[in-house]
Amino acid sequence: MENTINLQKAALVIDRSDNVAVALTDLKKGEECILRFNDREEKVVLLEDIPFGHKVAISNIEKDESVLKYGEEIGKMIVPVQRGAYIHNHNMYCERGLK
Secondary structure, X not given: OOOOXXXXXXXXXXXXXXXXXEEOOOEOOOOEEEEEOOOOEEEEEOOXXXXXXXXXXXXXXXXXXXXXXXXXXEEEEOOOEOOOOEEOOOOEEOOOOOO
16 A cells, blocks of 8 residues: 555645645644655654644745745734744734625
8 A cells, every 4th residue: 555645743745835834634843754755755853733624834024925826825824933823813914704
């Protein structure tokens, strides 16, 4: 079974331009997480717990910089974060649907 994907400690990068990945299981602070791209894998040490289905930064993201998921902007950062940080509504905002 060489094509079996181990989802433990893994997060999925949906689009090449994304700066966040989606946790495929609950991930714990300090763990080394495997970031799965279409054609490669990278590792990142998690700075915080990341719940299943939530976002983890795969690069440093500055304040007011776009958060990219699906290759699209889904919001902007309220504060700067480092690679491996938990991204959610406590540190990002979205104006979509407010205008």
